[in-house]
Amino acid sequence: xxxxxxxxxxxxxxxxxxxxxxxxxxxxxxxxxxxxxxxxxxxxxxxxxxxxxxxxxxxxxxxxxxxxxxxxxxxxxxxxxxxxxxxxxxxxxxxxxxxxxxxxxxxxxxxxxxxxxxxxxxxxxxxxxxxxxxxxxxxxxxxxxxxxxxxxxxxxxxxxxxxxxxxxxxxxxxxxxxxxxxxxxxxxxxxxxxxxxxxxxxxxxxxxxxxxxxxxxxxxxxxxxxxxxxxxxxxxxxxxxxxxxxxxxxxxxxxxxxxxxxxxxxxxxxxxxxxxxxxxxxxxxxxxxxxxxxxxxxxxxxxxxxxxxxxxxxxxxxxxxxxxxxxxxxxxxxxxxxxxxxxxxxxxxxxxxxxxxxxxxxxxxxxxxxxxxxxxxxxxxxxxx
DNA sequence: TCTGGGGTCCTAGGACCC
DNA sequence: TCTGGGGTCCTAGGACCC
Numbered sequence: 001x002x003x004x005x006x007x008x009x010x011x012x013x014x015x016x017x018x019x020x021x022x023x024x025x026x027x028x029x030x031x032x033x034x035x036x037x038x039x040x041x042x043x044x045x046x047x048x049x050x051x052x053x054x055x056x057x058x059x060x061x062x063x064x065x066x067x068x069x070x071x072x073x074x075x076x077x078x079x080x081x082x083x084x085x086x087x088x089x090x091x092x093x094x095x096x097x098x099x100x101x102x103x104x105x106x107x108x109x110x111x112x113x114x115x116x117x118x119x120x121x122x123x124x125x126x127x128x129x130x131x132x133x134x135x136x137x138x139x140x141x142x143x144x145x146x147x148x149x150x151x152x153x154x155x156x157x158x159x160x161x162x163x164x165x166x167x168x169x170x171x172x173x174x175x176x177x178x179x180x181x182x183x184x185x186x187x188x189x190x191x192x193x194x195x196x197x198x199x200x201x202x203x204x205x206x207x208x209x210x211x212x213x214x215x216x217x218x219x220x221x222x223x224x225x226x227x228x229x230x231x232x233x234x235x236x237x238x239x240x241x242x243x244x245x246x247x248x249x250x251x252x253x254x255x256x257x258x259x260x261x262x263x264x265x266x267x268x269x270x271x272x273x274x275x276x277x278x279x280x281x282x283x284x285x286x287x288x289x290x291x292x293x294x295x296x297x298x299x300x301x302x303x304x305x306x307x308x309x310x311x312x313x314x315x316x317x318x319x320x321x322x323x324x325x326x327x328x329x330x331x332x333x334x335x336x337x338x339x340x341x342x343x344x345x346x347x348x349x350x351x352x353x354x355x356x357x358x359x360x361x362x363x364x365x366x367x368x369x370x371x372x373x374x375x376x377x378x379x380x381x382x383x384x385x
Numbered sequence: 386t387c388t389g390g391g392g393t394c395c396t397a398g399g400a401c402c403c
Numbered sequence: 404t405c406t407g408g409g410g411t412c413c414t415a416g417g418a419c420c421c
Contacts, residue, residue, distance in 0.1 A: 038389095044387085045387085045388075045389075046389075047388065047389055047390095049389085062421090063388075063389080064387090065386055065387055065388050067387080067388095068386040068387070068388080069386095071386070107420090107421085108420080108421045110421080188419095189420080190419090191418060191419050191420085192418090192419095193417080193418060193419090194418075194419085221418095222395075222396070224395065224396090225394095225395075225418090249392085249393075249394095250391095250392070251391090251392090252390090252391065252392075254389085254390060254391080255390090256388095256390085301388080303415095303417095305414090305415065305416075306414090306415085307413090307414065309413085340389085340390095342390090342391095
C-alpha cells in the first residue's frame with residue numbers, strides 16, 4: 001500500500017520558542033526582525049543556534065560565530081537559549097502531532113514524522129496537514145512547515161521547501177519536477193565533503209546524481225553510501241516511521257575553552273568536569289559503560305582520540321576518570337595547546353548484577369558515596385542539550 | 386570571522402582465531 | 404618452510420544529522 005508520511009518541522013525552532021515567550025511578556029516579536037539565539041555573546045567562541053528569517057536574509061546562518069553574524073548585522077538582536085522552555089515547547093508540539101497519528105517518530109527536538117496512511121488520502125492530505133499546522137500555530141503560538149510525501153525522505157525534503165508556515169507535497173511522481181532541479185547539497189545526507197566530491201565530478205543537481213551509474217558513485221563515496229544516495233536521489237526510501245526510541249549507544253560531554261589551554265592542571269580539571277557530567281548522565285539512565293574514550297581538539301580543529309576498555313561495566317565517576325586520564329596520556333603530548341576536550345562512554349548495558357570481586361578496591365564504596373552526593377546536588381538542575 | 390555540543394553510522398586496517 | 408581464506412572484534416578517523 002502506498003504510504004502517506006508527514007514531516008513536521010518547527011520554523012527556526014529555538015528562535016520561535018523564545019519569541020513566543022517574549023511576546024507573552026508583552027515584548028516585541030523578534031521573529032519579525034533580524035535576531036538570533038546563541039550562547040554567551042561576549043564569548044568569542046559562541047555560535048548561532050537559530051536565526052530569524054530576516055536574519056537569514058542578511059546571510060546569517062546557523063552554526064556561524066556570533067562575532068561574524070554581528071558584523072553582517074550590527075543591530076542584531078541576540079537572545080540566550082532557554083533549555084527548559086524549549087523542552088516544554090517541544091512536548092506541546094509533539095503532543096499535537098501525536099493526536100493526528102499514533103505512529104510518530106520524534107526525529108529531533110523540533111522535528112517529527114507521522115505515518116498518516118490510515119488517517120487520510122492523497123486527496124485529503126494537504127487539508128489535514130493545513131489543519132495540523134494551524135492548530136499548532138493557534139494553540140502554541142509558533143509556526144511549522146509540514147512536508148507530505150510517499151516516504152520519510154520525501155516528506156522531509158518537502159518540509160524544507162518554502163518557509164515558514166507552509167504545507168508542501170513531494171509524491172514519488174513529483175520527484176523529477178520538484179526535487180531533481182535542486183542542488184545536490186539539498187539532498188539529505190549530502191554534506192559539504194560529499195558535495196565537493198560530487199561537484200568535482202560534474203554532478204551538480206540531485207537529478208544528475210539520480211542518473212549517475214552506481215559504479216562511479218561507489219568509487220566516489222563507498223558502496224553503502226552510494227546505494228543510499230542513489231535510492232534517495234531517485235526518491236526511494238522504505239525506512240519505517242519508528243515509534244520506539246532506541247536506547248542511547250553512547251554518552252559524551254565536551255568543553256571548549258575560552259582560550260586554548262596547555263597547562264596539564266587546567267586540562268585535568270576539565271577532564272574531571274566532563275567525567276562528572278557523563279557519569280551522572282549514565283547513572284540517571286541506569287547505564288553502565290565498558291568503553292571510555294577521550295578526545296582533544298586543537299586550534300586547527302584536528303582531533304586526536306583514544307579509547308579503552310574497562311574490565312567490567314561501570315557507572316562510577318572515579319573509574320571512568322581514571323581510565324580517561326590514562327587515555328589522555330596517549331591522546332595528548334602534554335604540551336600542544338588544546339581547544340576542546342571531550343569524554344565519551346559507549347558499550348552501554350543495564351547490567352546491575354555487579355560482579356563483586358573478593359578483592360575489589362575498598363575505595364569503591366567511597367567512590368559510590370561520592371557519586372550519590374554529586375547526583376543529589378545536581379538532581380534539580382536541568383540537563384544540557 | 387574563526388567556527389558549540391551531542392549524537393549516529395561507516396570504513397579501513399590490524400589482531401587474532403580457526 | 405611457507406602458505407590460504409574467512410570471520411570477528413577493536414580502533415581511529417571521517418562524514419553526516421540537529
